[in-house]
Amino acid sequence: MTSDIILTLLFLAGVLAVYxxxxxxxxxxxxxxxxxxxxxxxxFWMLKWIVGSGLWTFYAGVKMEQAETKEKKKVWLxxxxxxxxxFLFAEKYLGFLWKNLxxxxxxxxxxxxxxxxxxxxxxxxxxxxxxxFKMISYLADIYQEKRHAERGVEGCGIYLAxxxxxxxxxCGPIERSEHFTxxxxxxPVYRSELFSLGLQRIVxxxxxxxxIANRLAGYVDAVFGAPESYPGLACVMAAFFYSFxxxxxxxxxxxxxxxxxxxxxLDSRKNFDCPYFSRGxxxxxxxxxxxxxxxxxxxxxxxxxxNRVSKTRHRLNVLATFLLSGLWHGADWSFVLWGGIHGVWNxxxxxxxxxxxxxxxxxxxxxxxxxxxxxxxxxxxxSLGQAVSFLRHAITGFSLSYAEIQNSIxxxxxxxxxxxxxxxxxGFLFLLFFYEREQVYGKKRDRDVILGSGWLxxxxxxxxxxGVFGASGFLYAxx
Amino acid sequence: MxxxxxxxGAALALxxxxxxxxxxxxxxxxxSTYGMQAVLRKGETENLFIGSSMFRQGLDIDVLExxxxxxxxxxxxxxxxxxxxxxxxxxxxEQGLKIRNLYIDLYxxxxxxxxxxxxxxxxxxxxxxxxxRAWRLMKDSTGAGFRDFYEFFVTANNEQLLTYPLNNKIVxxxxxxxxxxxxQPGKTKEELYGLxxxxxxxxxxxxxxxxxxxxxxxxxxxxxxxxxxxTPKYERMYxxxxxxxxxxxxxxxxxxxxxxWTGTGSFTILCTENLEFDITDAGCYQDLxxxxxxxxxxxxxxxxxxxxxxx
Numbered sequence: 001m002t003s004d005i006i007l008t009l010l011f012l013a014g015v016l017a018v019y020x021x022x023x024x025x026x027x028x029x030x031x032x033x034x035x036x037x038x039x040x041x042x043x044f045w046m047l048k049w050i051v052g053s054g055l056w057t058f059y060a061g062v063k064m065e066q067a068e069t070k071e072k073k074k075v076w077l078x079x080x081x082x083x084x085x086x087f088l089f090a091e092k093y094l095g096f097l098w099k100n101l102x103x104x105x106x107x108x109x110x111x112x113x114x115x116x117x118x119x120x121x122x123x124x125x126x127x128x129x130x131x132x133f134k135m136i137s138y139l140a141d142i143y144q145e146k147r148h149a150e151r152g153v154e155g156c157g158i159y160l161a162x163x164x165x166x167x168x169x170x171c172g173p174i175e176r177s178e179h180f181t182x183x184x185x186x187x188p189v190y191r192s193e194l195f196s197l198g199l200q201r202i203v204x205x206x207x208x209x210x211x212i213a214n215r216l217a218g219y220v221d222a223v224f225g226a227p228e229s230y231p232g233l234a235c236v237m238a239a240f241f242y243s244f245x246x247x248x249x250x251x252x253x254x255x256x257x258x259x260x261x262x263x264x265x266l267d268s269r270k271n272f273d274c275p276y277f278s279r280g281x282x283x284x285x286x287x288x289x290x291x292x293x294x295x296x297x298x299x300x301x302x303x304x305x306x307n308r309v310s311k312t313r314h315r316l317n318v319l320a321t322f323l324l325s326g327l328w329h330g331a332d333w334s335f336v337l338w339g340g341i342h343g344v345w346n347x348x349x350x351x352x353x354x355x356x357x358x359x360x361x362x363x364x365x366x367x368x369x370x371x372x373x374x375x376x377x378x379x380x381x382x383s384l385g386q387a388v389s390f391l392r393h394a395i396t397g398f399s400l401s402y403a404e405i406q407n408s409i410x411x412x413x414x415x416x417x418x419x420x421x422x423x424x425x426x427g428f429l430f431l432l433f434f435y436e437r438e439q440v441y442g443k444k445r446d447r448d449v450i451l452g453s454g455w456l457x458x459x460x461x462x463x464x465x466x467g468v469f470g471a472s473g474f475l476y477a478x479x
Numbered sequence: 480m481x482x483x484x485x486x487x488g489a490a491l492a493l494x495x496x497x498x499x500x501x502x503x504x505x506x507x508x509x510x511s512t513y514g515m516q517a518v519l520r521k522g523e524t525e526n527l528f529i530g531s532s533m534f535r536q537g538l539d540i541d542v543l544e545x546x547x548x549x550x551x552x553x554x555x556x557x558x559x560x561x562x563x564x565x566x567x568x569x570x571x572x573e574q575g576l577k578i579r580n581l582y583i584d585l586y587x588x589x590x591x592x593x594x595x596x597x598x599x600x601x602x603x604x605x606x607x608x609x610x611x612r613a614w615r616l617m618k619d620s621t622g623a624g625f626r627d628f629y630e631f632f633v634t635a636n637n638e639q640l641l642t643y644p645l646n647n648k649i650v651x652x653x654x655x656x657x658x659x660x661x662x663q664p665g666k667t668k669e670e671l672y673g674l675x676x677x678x679x680x681x682x683x684x685x686x687x688x689x690x691x692x693x694x695x696x697x698x699x700x701x702x703x704x705x706x707x708x709x710t711p712k713y714e715r716m717y718x719x720x721x722x723x724x725x726x727x728x729x730x731x732x733x734x735x736x737x738x739x740w741t742g743t744g745s746f747t748i749l750c751t752e753n754l755e756f757d758i759t760d761a762g763c764y765q766d767l768x769x770x771x772x773x774x775x776x777x778x779x780x781x782x783x784x785x786x787x788x789x790x
Contacts, residue, residue, distance in 0.1 A: 196480040415557060416653065420638040420646040453486040460490035465637050469626060
């Protein structure tokens with residue numbers, strides 16, 4: 001259920017039917033119940049992890065606030081965070097560690113048993129990377145006295161509703177606790193402007209996800225799955241299409257998740273701000289997965305000393321933050337390398353001047369986009385070796401002959417409808433480009449208008465007539 | 480809020496109108512060089528071949544036009560099944576198409592499949608009434624659900640329609656009178672043996688068998704000469720027990736229909752085994768079931784000779 005957007009929206013409609021009928025003060029309990037049902041529908045076994053770590057961090061928060069000395073507070077902070085990180089490590093990284101230990105042991109000729117020695121599920125609980133970060137930020141904020149700990153039965157319910165919040169459990173955004181729980185304490189209320197904003201965001205998200213991301217998914221999967229079977233041009237196209245697929249998939253889900261929060265009467269922050277219009281890598285990270293970037297900045301980079309340290313230490317801080325970001329996305333060296341590429345690129349890049357010619361602005365945007373796309377290849381490939389052979393084939397097998405162009409379009413459908421699918425995909429990418437260009441360079445709209453009437457109508461018609469409903473999973477749910 | 484509701488409401492209403500218009504009127508777009516609309520606009524054809532990709536890859540339109548009397552047209556859709564072929568034939572005849580000789584693809588794998596529109600081009604070529612009948616057939620036989628319904632009536636062919644002026648030119652350049660102009664190269668024996676076989680099936684589907692019957696009925700009613708043709712498969716297919724079993728089953732059904740034939744025209748079954756086609760020559764095949772350009776030309780020449788002899 002959790003990976004099917006249409007069922008999720010139907011579930012939301014069911015929740016809404018009850019939600020606004022109960023008194024304002026009790027809506028948080030409807031939200032919590034709905035979130036538990038939603039989570040359980042993906043697998044009952046996962047519930048114990050999230051509820052267990054949720055209750056523990058709730059308790060640690062209370063104890064931390066009650067502690068009289070800084071030392072005692074620190075003990076509870078560590079106890080809470082270590083438990084969360086312990087779960088996260090055990091579920092997501094133990095296999096990766098074991099794989100590398102085996103490799104190391106074979107290099108050092110010190111044999112280890114080949115079987116994984118722990119009897120745990122290989123599949124990590126749904127959303128563990130997201131809810132773990134929520135819990136950590138909650139504890140860190142209490143420690144830094146940015147917020148008070150939740151207390152009592154109601155506080156516990158509010159905290160669990162924040163952790164389990166069903167629209168955002170799958171792939172974020174990683175909402176900050178003080179912003180979210182504050183609204184739950186007040187009691188969510190129906191606000192026409194917010195509801196309307198939510199609907200617009202849902203339509204925009206559906207357009208990105210169903211019309212663009214799902215349309216490109218088949219092509220990208222086919223070419224990345226067997227790059228040597230296709231021309232080099234197809235690999236180049238697949239790399240660029242993956243850039244768009246990932247963006248539309250993830251930002252589409254984020255738009256839907258934020259929109260769902262809005263229709264539930266909750267204000268939520270946007271997670272993407274037209275990142276492919278960035279003129280440099282620093283700007284890109286200010287626009288891409290904003291909630292994760294902000295989290296890493298506030299809870300990793302700044303505690304490490306940020307830029308208020310020596311130059312060398314600052315560089316190490318940046319690099320460490322990006323390597324951790326890579327590792328957060330997945331337990332594989334290709335993700336670590338991807339994080340490393342972005343870290344190094346960040347270190348060597350300079351802040352872009354505002355007053356530059358249009359030509360230079362376009363050039364900077366294109367260079368940034370191509371660089372980001374190149375790094376995505378490591379992100380998408382199943383392993384480091386596959387990424388390298390994919391890039392090698394893209395270069396050595398590249399040609400622009402008529403036959404190669406034909407064979408590069410063919411993977412869309414595998415028959416004579418491929419040209420139509422290719423042209424349609426390009427058409428919708430242009431549509432999104434024009435929409436986002438208006439967002440970045442056009443005149444600023446009212447806060448409650450994301451889509452003007454024209455855009456709203458065009459995107460709704462596109463979703464109805466061109467939505468691809470088959471491939472409905474979300475890429476970022478895997479991270 | 481009112482603005483949002485109005486915009487979404489208007490968009491949904493517009494979508495509904497577009498869906499209805501597409502399903503009824505898309506067939507009236509400028510015709511391509513293949514499919515049902517192209518042959519309907521010709522008004523008549525002496526020889527009509529209805530089949531799957533076996534016919535598209537297996538019949539050479541140049542050879543047919545050169546060696547058969549009168550005009551020829553190859554109506555082929557991917558995976559075209561007997562039940563659907565019967566509906567297509569009925570549609571064409573009801574729309575007034577004049578035919579003398581009808582040739583039907585005897586490919587047992589399509590006869591073993593559950594009734595389904597395996598090529599959405601069929602939907603682009605037909606009216607709403609045809610689609611409703613096809614949907615009922617699919618639904619009754621397979622229990623197709625809402626998602627299939629949505630794909631069938633709402634999203635199918637939208638990409639082709641959106642890009643029609645350009646896409647139709649590109650695709651139509653690959654056909655003439657329904658015959659493929661693309662020359663696919665042959666393979667080597669090693670390559671063909673490297674390919675996987677198509678696996679087993681649960682025998683001929685009842686609805687598909689009825690489809691063969693319906694085709695025979697229509698041929699009788701419209702006084703057509705009827706031919707069932709089996710295009711050559713690679714020797715490895717004929718050595719496959721699953722294929723042989725299914726092929727035998729389909730052939731038995733058609734032979735039974737031949738015995739009960741009451742039409743004024745002829746009823747002939749022409750299989751590969753009746754022709755002197757070299758099924759061991761890998762260069763004549765692009766895969767285990769489809770002929771290469773060389774194989775297509777050789778087979779069509781042999782076929783034309785045999786058709787003339789049978790007359």
